[in-house]
Every structure is written in C-alpha cells, then in structure tokens.
Amino acid sequence: MLEVVDLEVRYGAIRALRGISLTVKKGELVALIGANGAGKSSAMMCIAGALKAAGGSVRLVGEDITSGKPESIVRRGIATVPETRDVFPDLTVDENLTLGGYTRRGDAAGLAEDRAKMFALFPRLAERCGQPAGTLSGGEQQMLVIARAMMSRPKMLLLDEPSLGLAPVIVDQIFAMIAQLKAAGTTILLVEQNVAKALSVADRVYVMRLGRIAASGTAAEISAATDLSALYLGAEP
C-alpha cells in the first residue's frame, strides 16, 4: 500500500529525517515509535504532503506521490490526523464530518452511510452531533478528527499521537476504536510515544531515533527486544 524509500526532511540546516524507509501493507497497522524529536511527525507530515521531501520517495499503491499537494494526496486515498487535533471549533460535530467528506461531495448516499458507521463506532459523537466541536472534551475531539478523516473513505489512515494529553481511560477507548477500524480493514500508520499502547494494536513496528529508523520488526519482536529502552532513551544501541 505505502512504500517510503530514503525519505529526507530538512528545516533549514536541521535534518529532521535522514533517510527513512518503511512499508505498510494493505490491512496492516504499522506503528512508528520513538522519543520526542525523533522525526515521527516530520515523517507523517511529509507523507501527507504538508512538508516537502528533501530526498527520497513516497509511493501509494505503486504511484509516486512524493511532495504532492495535501489535497491531491487526500484524493489519492491518504487521510491524516495530525497531532494538533484541529477540529473546526464553531461548526457542529455533524458539520465537521460533512467537511471530512468534501472530496466525495457528489456521493450523498455513501456519505450518509459513512456518517452512520462513524456514529456507531463513536456513540459519544452521535449524542453530540449538534454541538459545536470546540466545546467537546479533548478525547471527544480526538474521536471527531479520526471520524472526520474516515469520511474521505481513505485507502490509508495516518494517525499522529492519538493518545497525546488524554487521560488513561480515554486513551484505552481511543485505542479500542483504532483496533475496530483495523478489524474493519483500514490500513493504518500510527505514530505514538505510548509504546505499550502502540505495541498492543500494531502488526509491525519501526523505532525511530534522531531522524533514522533504529529498529524494526513485528510487535512481538520489538516487545522482546532488550535494547528497546536504550534505543528509545537515545543511548547508542
């Protein structure tokens, strides 16, 4: 589904991504973990077209999408939930969902069906469908941005730190919903600092450190790796 080869991102003189390669197969949930500043969000934003690549390539189902415009990347099938968790605060929950489906405006029946699916997956959103999104709790806003991204019927979903700043009980709920999306066949690339949670839902894992992939393997292999904490804390492996 997704093939990233030697991807590089720079902010002026800062090399945030120093050539990372990763793949995500159809139906897989792949987690990208690593300490603060490892380059996880830079990788995600570059795949989504929000940052230009300084080198390397991104292919989606064999098609080169490197440094494409964000809207064209959404149209080709990648929906992104950035760590900023930005709802349209003055619009209702329902209106936020409608905007998530803007690339499919002509498909009223399909949009109605997807809205119903999202309300079934996130009952809290159904209860609050007429409420301005800015008045939702942090956890509810996280549910809304995930549901909104799903309204574009993406081939693939990119999630950046869905657990950020949320209480443990809410994090559990969000991860249960991510597991349900995966079970329904959604292909997911998940960026997380919460290693235990990421390992609990992921098929495969890439560990990033200082702009590079420091380790990769199945969730079971990475869980068993004795040097994981060293990698994670930034010590030399």
Ligand SMILES: Nc1ncnc2c1ncn2[C@@H]1O[C@H](COP(=O)(O)OP(=O)(O)OP(=O)(O)O)[C@@H](O)[C@H]1O
């Ligand atoms: N707009 C920017 N300008 C300059 N440097 C940046 C910018 N955004 C990120 N960086 C730098 O790039 C590196 C990677 O940042 P990035 O946000 O990708 O890390 P991250 O792994 O997502 O971290 P976190 O877990 O804290 O979200 C960091 O050293 C950061 O300071």
Ligand SMILES: [Mg+2]
């Ligand atoms: Mg980040």
